[in-house]
Each structure stands twice: as C-alpha cells, then as structure tokens.
Amino acid sequence: MRVQGLRKVYGTELQAVTALAGVDAVFDRGTFTAVMGPSGSGKSTLLQTAAGLDQPTGGQAWVGDTELSRLSETDLTKLRRSKIGFVFQAFNLIGALTVRENIVLPLQLSGKRADAAWLRQVVDRVGLTDRLAHRPSELSGGQQQRVAIARALATRPEVIFCDEPTGALDTQTAGEVLSLLRSVVDEAGQTVIMVTHDPVAASYADRVMVLADGRIVHDVPQPGAERIAEQLALLGRRQRVTQER
C-alpha cells in the first residue's frame, strides 16, 4: 500500500480546511503501522482516502499496482471488498445477524464463496469458535471487536485499516485485540495500518507515523510507549505555543 502527494481539502474557498497537505508513505506488506497525532491532524482522513472510502483532492493511493483514482465506483467497491479490511472503534457489527453471519457478510457482498478452511483458521485465531451462533449483543466489547477483526480477515485482504480499534475497550481487552492484530501481521503476513491516540497501542506496531496539520512530522520504527508519549506531549506543547502566538 502506498500514498503519494495525498491531499484533502474540505469545504469551499472561504472555509477551506486542509486536512491532508501532501502525504507520501509506503506501507510494506506484512508490516504494522500506527498512525498518531493530535486531534484534527488528519489521521482519519488519511485512512479514509488511502482506503478509497473518500476521494482525495489530489495525489494518489495504490493497493499493490492498482491506483484507486483510476477505478470506476463499481471497481473501487470491488477492490475495497476484496483487498481491504476495516476495523472501527464502534465495531459496526449487525445486531440482527449471528457472529458467523457477520463474519461472512463481506464474502457474501462480494459474491465469493467462503473458503471453509480459511474461515476456520480465522475464527480459531480470534478465539470465537464456540460463539458463532451468538448475536453481537451477547458478547463482551473485546469479543465484538474480535468478530470485527475476523470479518475484516474473511476475504484475506491485503491491508487492514483500523481506526481506534481499542478506543472503546478496557486495558486488558485492548491488549488482547492488539496481540491479535500483531499475530495477523506476523503469522498471516497481512498489512495493518492503525490510527490510535494510545502510545501503548502504538507500541504493538513496527513503526509509528505522527501527523500534525496534515503532514507527517515523524516516521520512525516504534520506539516504545514511553518515547511515543514523550514525542506526542512535545508536539502538543509546540502546537499550543504556535496557536498562542
């Protein structure tokens, strides 16, 4: 996955907000990247435009050799369904469906037959084998997020985008979900790009990318939760000083 010169401006001339001011980044296969930065720095916008959920104002995003802006709306939807998985803070499961039905939904939407062996492996990895007939409301928050991860994995996507996947979970449950994402990268070789505010969550990644004002201001191999927290605090202080001037 890579993005080049990615720009996003919301609104019209007088009230234009530059959410992304030209972002270049490569996310190698089988790596886990945490995207961090102050509120409003463009993290979600980066995720949305890189994943083809929203159109950038300028620049390009590629999944493998495919440049997203060249695709028709139909082909973009097909690509999103087959090559990209999404995990959100709010789980976004369908309450009327069972765990199994939620997990296979992306396959059904893309008209693919479920690969039974892969699905067994996915369900086993997320530890939900004995919960397949339950409804999401009968599960804990951590279990619901594991269903969402299994659903994201069902189509064997090349890249999984996570927006604050542990934002609604307690520390221990968050740790379990993050270990699961780590194992998806290490054992299944998938690429994970995760937006998070939490330095501990970011410490599970291989690399931490920090955005400020729609630009990458740090892009480093992950230095540990403490250093990440220090860097973010420094960035917050610098921003406050700039705003006060």
Ligand SMILES: Nc1ncnc2c1ncn2[C@@H]1O[C@H](COP(=O)(O)OP(=O)(O)OP(=O)(O)O)[C@@H](O)[C@H]1O
């Ligand atoms: N639909 C929109 N219309 C106008 N402005 C928007 C829209 N979506 C986002 N923005 C603006 O773009 C900038 C970046 O927003 P974005 O949601 O990407 O930031 P973020 O880093 O994910 O923030 P947070 O950590 O608070 O979720 C912000 O200034 C935001 O107000």
